[in-house]
Amino acid sequence: QVQLVESGGGLVKPGGSLRLSCAASGFSFSDYYMSWIRQAPGKGLEWVSYISGSSTYINYADSVKGRFTISRDNANNSLFLQMNSLRAEDTAVYYCARDISGGFRLWGQGTLVTVSS
């Protein structure tokens, strides 16, 4: 079954850290760009970061640059997002998504990150 399943969300204090994971199945994971996209409560979609299949190309939104790190483990079909120095404005549902050109064709169900004291 072709799917993405995120995990690792939760409640964290401002300034804290969290690591999100995304488990991929049903397709050749290493062939695809992967991204993290977030959605603050009641708000729209915001692209956060992408990584190419071989990890050669990585980019971040300005809002998270220097605080978040994307990585992948192709041997285990997994995508990660290490989030440091978290702020209240990072509170959102975080989705992992596959592809870039032609749109994000496959999405996970999302994992909620809440940054609050």
Added chain:
Amino acid sequence: EIVMTQSPATLSVSPGERATLSCRASQSVYRNLVWYQQKPGQAPRLLIYGASTRATGIPARFSGSGSGTEFTLTISSLQSEDFAVYYCQQYDNWPPITFGQGTRLEIK
């Protein structure tokens, strides 16, 4: 950064009627534009890519048009399951990948 602007923010339409949603790019994205549908509590679903090509499994009542900076998503005869939020997104010039702010399609 290419800014995507959707209008209107909210659209009220009766079931069975046609809905027309707009998306404007701050500079040309050629036809490198997609539309998503998002229902409450769900991840977005890709509807249209390449401005006008329906994704796999998307009903024919959904159609996309436009190029350059002006794009339209049309739903020809609204069904109850079509009431949702719709987002456009450009993939012509990235990073960053940018989305519109969304149009909420509600039942009139």
